[in-house]
Amino acid sequence: MDQEVETLEAKLQRVKEDNRTLRVMLETLSSKCEKLQSHLQEINNEEQQVGTKSDQSGSVLLARPEFSMAQKPSQIFFKTHPKDNSLMVKDGYQWKKYGQKKVTKDNPSPRAYFKCSLAPSCPVKKRVQRSIQDKSILVATYEGKHNHGVFHDLLKPSSSIPETSIMINNLPMTNMPNDKDTVNIDLALCNWDQTDIRLCDDVKQQNDRGSKSKIEGYVSPLVKDPDFIMPLAEAVVHSLKSQTYKQVGLNLNLGLPEPHL
DNA sequence: CGCATTTGACCAGCGC
């Protein structure tokens, strides 16, 4: 009996240590975000200086296109089970399917069309199609911005393992990492708006070309947006906590203090 | 019976 208590106490101690580690990681994440932000600011300043010089030299300046976050459709990649042939992705919102194309010009896989049905007036639409390179990857293209919140009751996953996982990485589709290398974040924990996630193909393409300015256009508003950063941090913490607690054979119902964000 | 999904038809935009 005493031995069991000691074991449990030892486990509890480890959980507490893990909790502290997570807080440190969160602080590090926050710090890195700030550094990234300041770095982007420096790049921005440099570009502005270059632009000023060009103006002074009298050459014609082509206006750098602004990235309209509200207008540009965003793409999100969902990794699904290879045997799962459905085009449904659980992204936290409720969608009504209103159409499907069997094939499209650039992709032989069927494309499904969805409207957000959480709110009747919500203008958001999404298209879902399988990736050409990897059939287990669903590419969801979102258009518009939700004019309502997300209903968390609808977000509760039926199991502890999410059926679909967002790919938080910027690797080319031909070089997808193994599952163990992929950060799988349960979107149900994230309250962010899908249109705030800009992991588009063109971002990757621009990244390949080494274009800082394009990436900056996407990243800068994100790191300034607490609505993106905070839920992301929450989701990361929850994901890490889940893994940690599984390791020690405890679940999240121990009443341990949540990391203060 | 009500709701969601499927699927063929229809329409608009675009290039030739």
Place this chain on the structure above:
DNA sequence: GCGCTGGTCAAATGCG
């Protein structure tokens, strides 16, 4: 003008 393609509509169908 014609054909192709992407997007949407709406009737039919399936399911709980």
